Amino acid sequence: MARGPLTSPRKTATQERSRQTVNVLLEATARILVKEGYDKASTNKIAVAAGVSIGSLYQYFPTKEALVAGVVERHMREMLDLVRADLAEVATGPVDEAVRRLVAAMIEAHRVDPKLHRVLVEQIPRTGRLENIENMDRETHKLVRAYLEARRDELAVSDLDTAAFICVKTVEALSHSAVLGEPRMLRKERVEHFTDEVTRLIVRYLRG
Amino acid sequence: MARGPLTSPRKTATQERSRQTVNVLLEATARILVKEGYDKASTNKIAVAAGVSIGSLYQYFPTKEALVAGVVERHMREMLDLVRADLAEVATGPVDEAVRRLVAAMIEAHRVDPKLHRVLVEQIPRTGRLENIENMDRETHKLVRAYLEARRDELAVSDLDTAAFICVKTVEALSHSAVLGEPRMLRKERVEHFTDEVTRLIVRYLRG
Amino acid sequence: MARGPLTSPRKTATQERSRQTVNVLLEATARILVKEGYDKASTNKIAVAAGVSIGSLYQYFPTKEALVAGVVERHMREMLDLVRADLAEVATGPVDEAVRRLVAAMIEAHRVDPKLHRVLVEQIPRTGRLENIENMDRETHKLVRAYLEARRDELAVSDLDTAAFICVKTVEALSHSAVLGEPRMLRKERVEHFTDEVTRLIVRYLRG
Amino acid sequence: MARGPLTSPRKTATQERSRQTVNVLLEATARILVKEGYDKASTNKIAVAAGVSIGSLYQYFPTKEALVAGVVERHMREMLDLVRADLAEVATGPVDEAVRRLVAAMIEAHRVDPKLHRVLVEQIPRTGRLENIENMDRETHKLVRAYLEARRDELAVSDLDTAAFICVKTVEALSHSAVLGEPRMLRKERVEHFTDEVTRLIVRYLRG
DNA sequence: TATGAATGAGTATTCATTCAT
């Protein structure tokens, strides 16, 4: 895209500054959400924590909902990226390997920022733009469904949608509960065991 | 009902009136929680909806938290009672039958009041008395673990705790998602199918 | 005291019971005032502390103000009685002895229930029946003025009212401040000294 | 005003506006305290009286206590400043002159805003920042004690602390009672007389 | 006469959002 020298679509200083501010605000929001919980995370507190005036905050995010949605989307994207990357690597591999990777990736994804994840899942009111918190699952569902479809003849499943639904929800729920509710289940010496068990659960279901 | 001569421990009018008020308040709270969500469910609104003065509300529930906790506990008890009753009936039966009952009961439990369930799970801040929302899972875990222990020699599981954890969380998550997120998966003609699938998932895992 | 049989103005059982209840209520009020302060001393709390129903409380005292006024009046009467008794004993004695007794009595009076005294003086809103908290001073003023009048020719005062005003207010203020603000000034070994000083202050003023 | 080259620390418009708001709030608070008494002086009423939104009130004073403390401190400072100024002028003068000035100053101080003074003294709950209402007396005590120390050899007092305590409390109590309780004692033609009497009381005590 | 459940106006305080500078 960049032909000559200096023609590269460099961001203007202003654009750069804006991006900066947006970033700073999202990070401050995440921090405050974790520290104070959703209810006590006021936009004024967030602005102070970000070192940005409340006026500027509203320049970039017109409502509190938009601000929180920003954090949610960023967090979910991060998690999804991990899963997507891992799944891509095994997209053409055997089922047991693929499932194991899915499980490991999902656990890893929940470890990106467990405290933030908990707040987002447990406390954010699902209204407006925030209704779609479960988007990640929908995306994962698509990926898994596509994989199952490709491997259909190896599998003993009647209904691809139900199968994908079960795989994704199950792996997600177990990762979530293990990371957030039973951290001792994921101590170094036991992660392997846990991953094995979940993998077995899914593989047997799929293979029949 | 009172045959004997005046000895029956009949409730006083006063006690009866109090019990009434408490009930009315819990019901109104549930209704408002569903209609407005946790954040907008103000105690004043609830009192109006209950046809009770705000003063009376605070006579019975000293904080908003206590009021919501009352609703949570009642709802969780209802759900748990369903599961417990069904599980008791198959406590000595074969694994596949028991699992099928667990799955069916869990779906049924999530159908008691799905909208309320969603609000309670998604929006209630886990602080103080409200921290224990997941108690139901803990109770169910105990029941399932006891069952697995009794049937240990039929099962191919190494670690009872992990196995119980996986069973409960998985069935709970799938029921929850199906009832709340994919209601079409539970249309009359498909409930059977869905129950079959989840049962298969668990049974194969346990039987090895 | 009772000569004839059964003619004594004996209180009926009912009257006795009423008097009891009133007493219990006044005592509970004083207790709660000391423990919680005026603002947090609610009539409901007082009723509970008195072991009396809120309904009964309002049968005997139609408003919170009346209840507190009861306590104020009782307390002020107790204090005043002490002063009056001591003053009566020296009503015909020499000035220095009388003043010393006034000072001692005033200190004693402030020691009857200093914590209650503080609450009554510092926190009770002076409205309605409560406006007259300073009544005690007015009574004492009369007594002292009468004494000064009787001894007028020994004294070097031009104006009896001003002199009485100065005596009473001064002794009262110093007793109050010593008892409530500088308790170390009234330790056993120093009471004498303090009493001496205050006595000297007043005697010199009066004697000229 | 700004002669020099732009270096004058001129207040920004913003700072000026803030200072204004604070002032307006303190004045409204004093007004409402006088008109309604402490208990009925709600923050909302005060905000309305100040022509300021309730939100702004809380921007500057985080609690009702802080607001009232602001009024108390300002009022006590005003009173103290009067006393301090007068005392400074006679710090090296003879005892009778000094005492007379102290008495006159104290009366003057109580006349700054007698109604407000009454409310502050009689109704403010002594908790937190408000505990120190009697600070003025403590300050005055220091000043008087220092004076007495300097003049020690002219005086017939054994104990400087007790003497200072007696002087300050007595003069304060008499001024307070005269201004607030017996205003007729301070009518034009009688102030002189009253001041004389109080001065005599103290001077004789000190001189022995 | 005693009871205590019920009342509801009133309180201090918060916080998302606006807008003059």
Added chain:
DNA sequence: TATGAATGAATACTCATTCAT
């Protein structure tokens, strides 16, 4: 474009008092 003072509706909760039983 950035700032932060200002806004005011809304909130959880209290308490003196009433009145049906």
